[in-house]
Amino acid sequence: MRLCLTSSEVAPFHGWGVGACTTHSLRALRDAGHDVHLLADDLPGLRAQALSALPGIHVHTLHAQSLHHVPCIHTKRPLEIYRRLLDLHQRHGFDALLFNDFYADAFHVLRARQTMSHFAGVAIGVILHSPITLLRRINRQTECDLEVAAITHMERACFRLADVLLAPSRAIVRELAATPELQSSVPPESSPRVRIVPYAYDAALLRAPNAAPAGSTPRASLDAPRSEILFFGRLERRKGVETLIASAASIMPSHPALRVRIVGVDTDTAPGRRSMRGWLRRQIPPGLADRFIFEDNQPREAIAGLISGAAAVCIPSFWENYPNACLEAMSLGALVIGSDAGGMPEIITDGVDGLLFRAGDAGSLADALGRALRDPACAVMREAAPRTVARLCDPGLHARQIVAGLEEARPASRSVGVASPARVGVIVPCFNLGATLPATLDSLWSQTRPPDEVIVIDDGSSDPATREAIDRLGHPSLTVIRQHNQGLPRARNAGIARATSDWIIPLDADDMLAPTFIEAALHAASLDPGLGVITSHMACFTHSPDQPELEYVPLGPDPEVLRVLNCVSSATAMVRRELILAAGGYDPEMVAFEDWDLWCTLLARGVQFAIIPQPLIFNRMRPNSMLRSMPLMEQQNLRARLISKHANLPGDATRALRIMLGESCHFQRLWFESQHRQDAGPPPLRHRLADKAHQWLADLGLAPALKPITRALFEPASFEPRA
Structure with missing residues (x-):
């Protein structure tokens, strides 16, 4: 099988959690005889050292700054991945693509297959490490802004559209199914779309050059007194380190030599988004501060030494998937004390190869710590631990399970959609835009699949040049409607009423379509006959569509985000005419945001949307455009009306409020920073x-x-x- 795994983290270059899992998987698949490719960020040292660190693996990197014109950070990376993979797939012909779940790397690849037949017949798998949405819930991060909401939407789409979800533990599947923002997109554990595939693990990746093989620690060393408990990992709320501090403090009077070493990078996940390390220090009882040692991240060989010298490695998390730290410590012959939350009970058998305690229960953890410090039987558990990791995480078994899951999930190659017999009409309202109208219409006559009808509505233009330009129009498919000025919504409604086509494309008189827009939209409709709205990315320009200044990437119809801003499309989209009529057309009182208003109405009615991940709409940015010329108070009035009108949109209204609060805080922060810069010189x-x-x-x-x-x-x- 020829496959490509995409990852932002690759050990030993970056990331010893997901990065190590990535490297273990790459090596396992390579050793099983598969043609393995890696698409990674341009990590320091990766290109120079790829041949020595990842022999036999084809390494490709993302092109830095290739999408500098895409303003949205959360969509830029998945879009860059899609376009890079499209090029690589044309050259290599992949059988399967693998993606990590967090930050939704597969989002635009799946969107392209859904709408454009790209990667048809290629199995697309998503590896369930721990999506950002889940981590934020466990970390109790309830604040939200547009970026956070977008990541949730994109992760949800990846789970829904992927051919197979590869889960290292059963616990991650159950936890995602119980996460409110994700549960509708994650199939049950029994679904054929879910495969349980424990991580591969090879201790040689992490072993220091002169270290003994895993599990070969001398017996004398195993029996030597140990008095240090080790935690290593990110200092996040979900890691439960406060439980470790409370439990260790409770037994320190009876264990005067006991020390706790806490190694890891700080985060801002403490209450109030403050330093987690600072918050943890404040949990230490008076007089015991010197017995808790905090250190920043250490090199992996140093971590291996700390593991070997510790009485136990504690993983006190409130929830974990299939933690790499647990595998690393057990493979080095450590006694691991883990919480019973999440996937650790799928690794550790209590009293056999490690110890388990009730998650969040300091008393239960104190009992386990006491046992680790005094029970001779723990030496036997240390000896058993490497064998457990070798059995569960055998690289050969891992490779076979991944390939079997991908082969069974691989979709049949879909033939290119047959051209739809449906009629397509374009509605072009015009008010004093005679200077740009000819270019707009030329973009329609240049379509690879021409429209069946084009209706221009002169909405009472007062500019003689515009009236003359409209008088000169002539084309067999063109109809002109003249009316006194009634505003954009009524002008569009007049054109829709006159149209006879199945599909309608509203197009402003200063915008244009790429030559393949109608053909591409009809192709998407042929792939999914249930679609009601089809749009695309939009290239925004000032002077020429050949020189776009930015690319607008619509998120898609997310009900919570749609309450806050238009995340679907500009007015330009191919929409079933019957759906517009059933919705009552454009609301005449919405003199702006009328397209946003219509999308809300259609989403509430259950209409299905699709977005083609290519810039097939050209939007002309004019300083005197209708929206830019509208006073902010009028815009606020219209947005308030829209929110009130669509109060019953599906989804969580409180999440929309949190998004608004997050954006408000963001703009306040920008304002304060700008004021500070002015004051500071x-x-x-x-x-x-x-x-x-x-x-x-x-x-x-x-x-x-x-x-x-x-x-x-x-x-x-x-x-x-x-x-």
Whole structure:
């Protein structure tokens, strides 16, 4: 099988959680004889060391800054992945594609297959590590903004559209099914779309050069007194480190030599989004602070040494999937004490190869810690632990399970959709836009599948040049309607009433369509006859559509987000005429946002939407456009009307409120920062030096490799987004 795995983390270059899982899987599949490709971020050292670190694996990297014109951070990476994979697939012909779940890397690949038949016949699998939506719930991060909401929407779409979900534990499937934002998209564990595939694990990846093989620790070392409990991992709320602190503190009077070492990067997941490390320090009882040692991330060989010297490695999480830290510690012969939440009971058999305690129960954990410090039987558990990992995480078995899941899920190649016999009409309202109208109509006459009818509505233009331009129009498919000025919604409704086509495309008189828009939209309709609205990405330009300044990437019909902003499309989309008429057409009182209003109505009626992940709509940005010329108070009035009108949209209204609050805080923060810059005068020297260094690296083409160094030199430390 020829397959490609996409990952932002690859050990040993970045990430010892998902990164290690990625590298283990790549090696297992390679050793099983498959043609294995990796598409990864341009990680420092990856291209230079790929041959030595990942021999026999074809390594490809994402093109840095290739989508600088896409403003939305949350959609940029999946879009870059899709376009890079499309190029790679044309050259290599993949049988299967594998993606991690978090940040929805597969989103645009799946959207392209759904609408454009790209990757037809290719099995697409999503590996269930722990999606961002789930981690935020367990971390009790209830705040939300548009980026967070978008990530949830995209992860949900990936779970719904993927051919197979590869879960290392049964616990992750059950937990996702119980997560309100995701449960409608995750099939049950019994579904043929779900395969339980424990991670592959090879301790050689993590072993220091001179270390003994896994499980070969001398017996004398196993029996030696140990007095340190080790935790290593990200300091997040979900990791349950406060339970470890409370339980260890409770037994320290009877174990005067006991120390707890807490190793990991800080995060802002403590209550109030404060430092988790600072919050944990405040949980330590007075007089015991010197017995809790906090350290930042350590090199993996140092971690291996800490594991070997600890009485036990504690994983006190409120929930875990199939933690790599547990596999790493057990493979090195450590006694692991894990909580019974999530997938750890699928790894540890209590009293046989490790110890389990009730998640969140400090008393239960204290009992397990006491046993680790005094029970001679724990030495036998340490000896059994590496054998357990070798049995559960055998690389050969892992490769066979992945390939079997992909082969069984591989869809039959779908033939290219037959051209639909449906009629397509384009509605073009025009008010004083005679200068741009000819280019708009030329884009229609240039369609690879021409429209069956084009209706131009002169909405009482007062500009003589516009009236003359409309008078000169002539085409067999063209109809002109003249009316006194009634506003954009009524003008569109007049055109729709006159039309006889099955599908309607509203198009503003200053916008254009790419030559393949109608053909592509009809192809999408042929792939899914249940679709009612089909649109695409939009290239925004000022002077020429050949020189777009940004690419608008619609998120899609998310009911919570749609309460806050139009996340579906501009007015330009191919919509079934019967659906527009059944909805009552465009609301004449919505003198702006009338398209947003219609999308809300159609979504509430259960209409299905699709978005083609290519910029097939050209939007002309004009400083004097209708919306830009509208006073903010009028816009606020219309948005308030829209929210009130669609109060019964499906979804969680409180989530929409949290999104609004998040965006409000975001803009307040930007305002305060701008005021601070004005009050503070010129930026600090380190900022100016960093800006110059970044620009210099970009000019030389060295930014991807050396930018982390300039950050370390000139910029303050910040929290890492994810281990």
